Amino acid sequence: xxxxxxxxxxxxxxxxxxxxxxxxxxxxxxxxxxxxxxxxxxxxxxxxxxxxxxxxxxxxxxxxxxxxxxxxxxxxxxxxxxxxxxxxxxxxxxxxxxxxxxxxxxxxxxxxxxxxxxxxxxxxxxxxxxx
Amino acid sequence: xxxxxxxxxxxxxxxxxxxxxxxxxxxxxxxxxxxxxxxxxxxxxxxxxxxxxxxxxxxxxxxxxxxxxxxxxxxxxxxxxxxxxxxxxxxxxxxxxxxxxxxxxxxxxxxxxxxxxxxxxxxxxxxxxxxxxxxxxxxxxxxxxxxxxxxxxxxxxxxxxxxxxxxxxxxxxxxxxxxxxxxxxxxxxxxxxxxxxxxxxxxxxxxxxxxxxxxxxxxxxxxxxxxxxxxxxxxxxxxxxxxxxxxxxxxxxxxxxxxxxxxxxxxxxxxxxxxxxxxxxxxxxxxxxxxxxxxxxxxxxxxxxxxxxxxxxxxxxxxxxxxxxxxxxxxxxxxxxxxxxxxxxxxxxxxxxxxxxxxxxxxxxxxxxxxxxxxxxxxxxxxxxxxxxxxxxxxxxxxx
Amino acid sequence: xxxxxxxxxxxxxxxxxxxxxxxxxxxxxxxxxxxxxxxxxxxxxxxxxxxxxxxxxxxxxxxxxxxxxxxxxxxxxxxxxxxxxxxxxxxxxxxxxxxxxxxxxxxxxxxxxxxxxxxxxxxxxxxxxxxxxxxxxxxxxxxxxxxxxxxxxxxxxxxxxxxxxxxxxxxxxxxxxxxxxxxxxxxxxxxxxxxxxxxxxxxxxxxxxxxxxxxxxxxxxxxxxxxxxxxxxxxxxxxxxxxxxxxxxxxxxxxxxxxxxxxxxxxxxxxxxxxxxxxxxxxxxxxxxxxxxxxxxxxxxxxxxxxxxxxxxxxxxxxxxxx
Numbered sequence: 001x002x003x004x005x006x007x008x009x010x011x012x013x014x015x016x017x018x019x020x021x022x023x024x025x026x027x028x029x030x031x032x033x034x035x036x037x038x039x040x041x042x043x044x045x046x047x048x049x050x051x052x053x054x055x056x057x058x059x060x061x062x063x064x065x066x067x068x069x070x071x072x073x074x075x076x077x078x079x080x081x082x083x084x085x086x087x088x089x090x091x092x093x094x095x096x097x098x099x100x101x102x103x104x105x106x107x108x109x110x111x112x113x114x115x116x117x118x119x120x121x122x123x124x125x126x127x128x129x130x131x
Numbered sequence: 132x133x134x135x136x137x138x139x140x141x142x143x144x145x146x147x148x149x150x151x152x153x154x155x156x157x158x159x160x161x162x163x164x165x166x167x168x169x170x171x172x173x174x175x176x177x178x179x180x181x182x183x184x185x186x187x188x189x190x191x192x193x194x195x196x197x198x199x200x201x202x203x204x205x206x207x208x209x210x211x212x213x214x215x216x217x218x219x220x221x222x223x224x225x226x227x228x229x230x231x232x233x234x235x236x237x238x239x240x241x242x243x244x245x246x247x248x249x250x251x252x253x254x255x256x257x258x259x260x261x262x263x264x265x266x267x268x269x270x271x272x273x274x275x276x277x278x279x280x281x282x283x284x285x286x287x288x289x290x291x292x293x294x295x296x297x298x299x300x301x302x303x304x305x306x307x308x309x310x311x312x313x314x315x316x317x318x319x320x321x322x323x324x325x326x327x328x329x330x331x332x333x334x335x336x337x338x339x340x341x342x343x344x345x346x347x348x349x350x351x352x353x354x355x356x357x358x359x360x361x362x363x364x365x366x367x368x369x370x371x372x373x374x375x376x377x378x379x380x381x382x383x384x385x386x387x388x389x390x391x392x393x394x395x396x397x398x399x400x401x402x403x404x405x406x407x408x409x410x411x412x413x414x415x416x417x418x419x420x421x422x423x424x425x426x427x428x429x430x431x432x433x434x435x436x437x438x439x440x441x442x443x444x445x446x447x448x449x450x451x452x453x454x455x456x457x458x459x460x461x462x463x464x465x466x467x468x469x470x471x472x473x474x475x476x477x478x479x480x481x482x483x484x485x486x487x488x489x490x491x492x493x494x495x496x497x498x499x500x501x502x503x504x505x506x507x508x509x510x511x512x513x514x515x516x517x518x519x520x521x522x523x524x525x526x527x528x529x530x531x
Numbered sequence: 532x533x534x535x536x537x538x539x540x541x542x543x544x545x546x547x548x549x550x551x552x553x554x555x556x557x558x559x560x561x562x563x564x565x566x567x568x569x570x571x572x573x574x575x576x577x578x579x580x581x582x583x584x585x586x587x588x589x590x591x592x593x594x595x596x597x598x599x600x601x602x603x604x605x606x607x608x609x610x611x612x613x614x615x616x617x618x619x620x621x622x623x624x625x626x627x628x629x630x631x632x633x634x635x636x637x638x639x640x641x642x643x644x645x646x647x648x649x650x651x652x653x654x655x656x657x658x659x660x661x662x663x664x665x666x667x668x669x670x671x672x673x674x675x676x677x678x679x680x681x682x683x684x685x686x687x688x689x690x691x692x693x694x695x696x697x698x699x700x701x702x703x704x705x706x707x708x709x710x711x712x713x714x715x716x717x718x719x720x721x722x723x724x725x726x727x728x729x730x731x732x733x734x735x736x737x738x739x740x741x742x743x744x745x746x747x748x749x750x751x752x753x754x755x756x757x758x759x760x761x762x763x764x765x766x767x768x769x770x771x772x773x774x775x776x777x778x779x780x781x782x783x784x785x786x787x788x789x790x791x792x793x794x795x796x797x798x799x800x801x802x803x804x805x806x807x808x809x810x811x812x813x814x815x816x817x818x819x820x821x822x823x824x825x826x827x828x829x830x831x832x833x834x835x836x837x838x839x840x841x842x843x844x845x846x847x848x849x850x851x852x853x854x
Binding site: 003005006009010030031034035054055057083085086089098 | 181182184185186187188189192252253256259262269270273274277279282287288311314315318319320
């Protein structure tokens with residue numbers, strides 16, 4: 001039982017730099033594969049609707065605008081999204097990607113919704129889709 | 132003079148709402164009662180309307196600290212139902228993340244115990260070192276909590292050489308600092324005076340009241356699911372079950388620090404013997420009708436998931452028994468004849484994860500204040516009688 | 532001329548204005564040191580290095596809503612913070628900073644003012660008890676009971692430890708004790724044990740870790756201050772800061788040799804010596820955890836009181852050797 005067992009360690013830290021970062025004036029870097037928000041690359045999407053089926057939060061909505069021209073609209077509800085990246089794993093053509101944004105807080109939930117209008121691409125999925 | 136002090140539902144000592152009512156006489160506690168249900172979210176019912184893959188992310192959000200344990204327990208059960216076996220590399224990565232989660236959860240607990248006891252400097256130092264583990268988890272899985280690294284049939288992300296080296300280097304720093312905290316936590320006189328002799332639970336009581344996890348192991352019972360019923364790769368990894376003999380909060384602290392040091396050894400073994408190969412197998416969409424019970428050693432104790440399937444792509448019934456639920460009865464026994472000043476420490480010593488354990492609801496009559504616990508069949512009858520004439524809403528309405 | 536002197540003494544320095552500025556500076560010093568010992572940053576951004584943070588906290592609290600509970604005793608509940616502030620400000624006037632002559636006792640420096648100062652420092656403890664009692668809240672009642680239980684523990688060692696240097700210096704007057712130790716600096720080392728005991732007891736009087744039991748946040752929410760909010764809480768916190776300055780000034784006078792040199796050099800002396808004492812108090816605060824109330828009483832009667840008596844014996848021995 002040592003009295004003041006902690007004191008040498010405490011006094012040593014008086015001379016060191018603090019371990020905390022002066023956020024928001026200085027920011028830390030996020031690693032390369034950080035799961036931020038999902039986004040679509042429209043030129044690769046074949047509208048297989050696998051992402052819409054697998055999303056646990058019903059955050060992806062694909063609506064058909066024009067049947068003959070094969071125009072579709074995808075809305076990603078980023079306010080419902082839980083950032084699990086299952087859509088990235090389910091997509092067979094790598095059209096869904098994750099970016100590294102995490103400071104997406106807003107006062108209005110409608111500002112978080114993103115949408116794309118595009119024509120369905122004719123891209124063969126890779127022979128081994130990632131399950 | 133007996134009066135009743137409510138600790139909770141809102142209290143600075145509790146991280147989550149729980150109604151703890153204690154009857155005190157001066158500073159000594161005469162009786163205690165726990166009231167649950169403040170954090171009930173209906174997860175088991177929600178799981179019946181989502182597919183097998185969507186449920187992984189739902190199970191993860193039962194808890195923030197032990198998220199990987201709920202996911203792994205569920206995925207293990209579903210893999211048994213679908214009769215698929217994940218490849219070795221996938222199992223190794225799954226175990227690696229499980230041990231990293233154990234380390235981060237125990238370091239979190241150590242800091243919280245220091246804060247409840249008033250030892251704020253210890254709290255700051257331990258959490259500063261926990262940041263190293265969180266950064267490792269962020270590079271491996273993409274997020275600091277809710278790693279979501281499991282998928283049915285294996286894992287989603289692979290490890291490369293740079294990450295393995297980074298983990299091994301960080302382990303050296305962590306090992307040195309954990310040894311220092313072990314010495315400090317057991318020799319600082321004011322801290323030990325708060326922990327020693329507090330919350331005594333004898334070995335017979337611990338077994339009789341179904342305590343689990345470090346609460347049980349600190350009373351000298353060497354019971355650990357990783358040794359009794361090995362899952363993932365625990366039958367190949369050498370490690371020891373940590374116990375202590377003092378049966379009080381100091382024993383539980385020592386058990387957790389020893390487990391952290393064991394986890395460092397396990398991680399080193401896993402990284403040095405990581406086999407090459409694929410990380411996942413393809414899983415079918417449907418599972419045959421069957422039922423399975425899956426057990427897992429979460430940082431807080433034994434986690435049990437019961438899953439029943441009926442041949443479709445959604446489960447029929449999922450039941451979660453979290454470890455904290457098993458420790459509540461032991462807590463009431465420990466609280467009697469203690470001091471008020473010990474209540475936060477005794478309650479924190481079982482490492483309460485109240486959001487995991489919210490599976491029972493007590494019905495309180497608002498006019499008379501009387502409460503009762505009802506079985507599911509009578510609950511169904513009551514709700515059917517009240518809503519029999521109302522229109523049923525089929526689809527959920529999202530606010531646009 | 533004496534009238535102007537007295538007015539300056541009462542209102543500006545070391546009166547109310549100086550106390551307000553200096554006690555917030557001491558609170559900043561304590562918080563910044565506590566943070567740096569824990570490897571984090573402490574107050575930043577309000578003024579350079581965060582010096583204005585305690586003043587900002589004070590004004591923020593003054594602007595918040597003031598709620599008096601229904602069943603509380605309204606008169607006592609509202610008047611207690613003002614009483615407490617008056618008491619500790621009066622205690623500050625007794626410290627020998629300037630405007631005293633060692634040869635001629637005056638109203639602020641007379642024979643026996645050491646005892647009056649110790650008495651004035653005991654009164655805030657009763658103010659805390661009454662504040663907790665008149666709040667009629669369960670948590671406040673438990674906090675008030677703990678305040679009084681702690682009083683049984685630390686009062687006796689504190690009095691004994693502070694009175695030993697007075698016995699060696701042959702006087703009950705603070706100015707004379709300080710002057711005695713300035714003339715015989717080596718005798719300061721005789722009182723080292725008393726200094727350590729007095730540091731621990733002052734930590735208990737100020738209700739800081741390891742003795743912050745009455746307002747233990749994680750056990751009884753706010754303790755005695757649970758029901759206080761707005762202006763009353765601001766005055767209570769200012770009172771606790773001023774108590775810190777007064778207690779460290781007392782220790783600096785009795786153990787470290789006072790503040791010589793008139794108004795300006797004396798101010799420098801005062802600042803340096805009180806900051807030394809506050810450094811030690813912050814170090815104790817960062818290095819220990821909170822102990823239970825029954826452990827405080829047993830600790831002080833088992834260790835602190837006997838050691839204080841040993842210190843008294845040492846002083847009597849040395850006095851016998853000197854004469």
